[in-house]
Amino acid sequence: MHTQRHPLVSTTLGTSRELVSFRFGDGARGESVYLQASLHADETPAMLAAWTLKRRLVELEAEGRMRGEVVLVPVANPIGLSQHVLGQFLGRFEANSGHNFNRSFPMPSADALIERVGARFSSGDAAHNARVLRGALVEMLGEINAKNEFESLRLALLTLASRADIVLDLHCSLEATMHVYTSPASWPAIEPLARLLGANGVLLATDSGGQSFDEVHALLWNEVRARLGDGTPLGAPNIAATIEHRGQRDVDYETASADAQAIVDYLIARGVIEGEAKDVPPLAQPATPLAGSQQLTAPASGIVVYRAKVGARLKAGDPVFDIVDPVTDAVTTVTTTNDGVFYMRRAIRFVYAGAPMGRVTGETAIRSGVLIGA
Numbered sequence: 494m495h496t497q498r499h500p501l502v503s504t505t506l507g508t509s510r511e512l513v514s515f516r517f518g519d520g521a522r523g524e525s526v527y528l529q530a531s532l533h534a535d536e537t538p539a540m541l542a543a544w545t546l547k548r549r550l551v552e553l554e555a556e557g558r559m560r561g562e563v564v565l566v567p568v569a570n571p572i573g574l575s576q577h578v579l580g581q582f583l584g585r586f587e588a589n590s591g592h593n594f595n596r597s598f599p600m601p602s603a604d605a606l607i608e609r610v611g612a613r614f615s616s617g618d619a620a621h622n623a624r625v626l627r628g629a630l631v632e633m634l635g636e637i638n639a640k641n642e643f644e645s646l647r648l649a650l651l652t653l654a655s656r657a658d659i660v661l662d663l664h665c666s667l668e669a670t671m672h673v674y675t676s677p678a679s680w681p682a683i684e685p686l687a688r689l690l691g692a693n694g695v696l697l698a699t700d701s702g703g704q705s706f707d708e709v710h711a712l713l714w715n716e717v718r719a720r721l722g723d724g725t726p727l728g729a730p731n732i733a734a735t736i737e738h739r740g741q742r743d744v745d746y747e748t749a750s751a752d753a754q755a756i757v758d759y760l761i762a763r764g765v766i767e768g769e770a771k772d773v774p775p776l777a778q779p780a781t782p783l784a785g786s787q788q789l790t791a792p793a794s795g796i797v798v799y800r801a802k803v804g805a806r807l808k809a810g811d812p813v814f815d816i817v818d819p820v821t822d823a824v825t826t827v828t829t830t831n832d833g834v835f836y837m838r839r840a841i842r843f844v845y846a847g848a849p850m851g852r853v854t855g856e857t858a859i860r861s862g863v864l865i866g867a
Contacts (some may be wrong), residue, residue, distance in 0.1 A: 494551055499653075501571070502645040504589070510571045510642065512649050516564050517550045520656065523561030524765050527652060527657035528756070530566065532595050532664065532706060534573025534584030538738040538749070539663035543567035545746075546753040553757070561765035564653055570594055572646055587643045593867055595664075596621055598647060598709045601633045603716035609633060619726035619836040623658075626717060626727070630655045654710060659763070660733040661686075662707045663757075668740040669837035670694060670804030674701075675734035676711045680780060682732045685737075685762055687780075689755035690736065693804050694836040694854050695780035704862030707733040740803070741840065778806075778834055778854070783864045785855035787831045791816055791844045793823070800826075805835045807853055814838075814850060831855035 499512040510811050530536075530543035544567050548677070553559060568574065573584035573594055600686055609629040615621045634652045639645035654660045659682070666672075672694035675683045680697055700712060710769040714731040721727060738752060761768040791797070801807060807829050816825040831853045838851030849866060 494554060499649045501642045501649070502639050504642040510575075512566065512571060512646065514564055514566045514570065514653055515547060516562065517554045518559030518562040518765070520562035522559075524566070524659065524763055525562040525657045526659045526661070526760065526763075527564045528566070528661045528663060528767055529654070530568040530663040531573075532583070532650070532662060534570040534576070534594070535582045536584070536665040536738075536741060538665040538741070538743050539736075541744055541746075541749040542738055542752040542756075543663055545749045546756055549753055549757055558767040559765070560767050561760075561763075563765065564652065564657065565759065566650070567797055569650060570646065572642055573843040589641075590643060592643065595662075595703075595705050596867070597649060597704045598706055599637075600651070600709045600713050601630065603713060603720055606630055606633065606713070606717060606733055607720055608817045614721075614725050616725065621727040622721075622725060623728045627656055630713075643674065650706065651709075654706070658732065660707055660710050660731060661703075661736060662733075662735045664735055665738040666837040667738055667840040668717075668742075668803050670834065671739050672696065672737045672834075672836045673734055674698070674705075674707070674737070674783065676708070676715075678715060679711055679732045679734055683734045684776070684780075685773045686734070686736075686755070686759040688776050688840075689754075689758050689771075691774070691777060693777045694834045695711060695776075695778070696783040696854065697785060698779050698783035698864055701783055701865045703865040705735065705865065707735045714779055737837070740837075762795045779856075781833065781854045781856050782858050784835075784858035784860045785831070786836075787829060787833070787853045787855055787859065788866075789813055789829070789850045789852065791828055791846060791848045791850050792827065792844045793818065793825050794844060795819070795823075795825075796842060797839070797844055797850070799838065803835060803838055803851075806833070807818075808832050813853070817842070829853045831859075 495516040501510045530539040576583040613625045670693040673692045710731045711733040760766045762770040798815045802813045833854035
């Protein structure tokens with residue numbers, strides 16, 4: 494295991510933070526996989542799963558079973574970890590700017606990247622083209638001058654991931670079932686992982702509109718491919734996905750161990766780790782478009798009483814939650830218009846009118862524009 498420390502720009506006098514990455518194996522021998530956890534710093538189940546995975550990778554490397562490379566960042570957001578206000582952990586947004594830690598990641602344009610590679614493209618070697626493109630991307634990111642701590646964190650994470658064939662961003666939701674966000678292009682490669690993890694929902698979108706960490710890698714690769722055309726071969730698109738490790742309170746050794754083992758089994762199947770690949774279980778639920786998920790909102794303020802359990806398979810018209818007004822005695826029931834899985838919901842139990850309350854998957858696209866919330 495090679496440990497690397499990446500100092501962040503100090504924003505204020507007397508403070509300094511660093512990002513720490515762990516490298517296992519050798520990318521020159523096989524596929525390179527990048528994993529990071531808890532970019533939203535308060536999403537602790539992802540961090541515990543990553544720590545458990547790190548311990549397992551140490552053992553596998555000692556056994557001589559690494560056939561590719563794994564770069565792991567178990568604590569992807571040291572800035573967010575420090576943000577506590579009156580005892581409340583605020584890990585989703587950067588306190589100085591208000592920016593979401595997992596939105597609007599800046600990537601060089603496809604045209605600029607292609608221009609940087611120039612004559613180094615091969616007309617017949619897709620693997621060579623992938624290598625020079627990734628090398629050029631890392632060069633371009635290295636030329637960006639981060640002005641503050643927040644920008645330097647994003648730049649360090651992008652640089653680490655830009656060398657990889659597979660990018661996995663480990664998160665969790667508020668209260669949720671295990672689910673996965675990925676692109677249609679990445680889905681064939683990610684499907685075995687979703688099966689191994691027991692994902693109860695898979696949401697597909699080429700561009701959700703939020704420029705989230707996993708998506709900017711896949712989007713850039715797709716744009717480069719489109720501009721190069723068939724005359725310049727390029728290997729499989731960057732495989733990228735966000736894994737949502739259930740809800741924020743789902744923190745226990747058994748669950749983290751099972752998730753880490755599922756990732757190891759996936760890496761074995763990919764040939765990154767030597768071993769006998771396991772038969773993957775059936776997919777719990779078919780993949781659906783992210784644009785098909787119904788966003789449920791509170792029609793009034795009041796006490797929330799959930800009537801559907803998280804992870805439940807619902808039919809259109811099924812009650813999902815009630816809003817109780819303890820002053821007027823009014824009880825307002827919210828139902829789903831989708832057949833699908835109630836895959837995530839808010840953790841609070843008193844809401845304001847118009848508050849987003851949860852989502853139900855759906856097979857038919859019903860939304861457009863920006864598909865993910867702040």
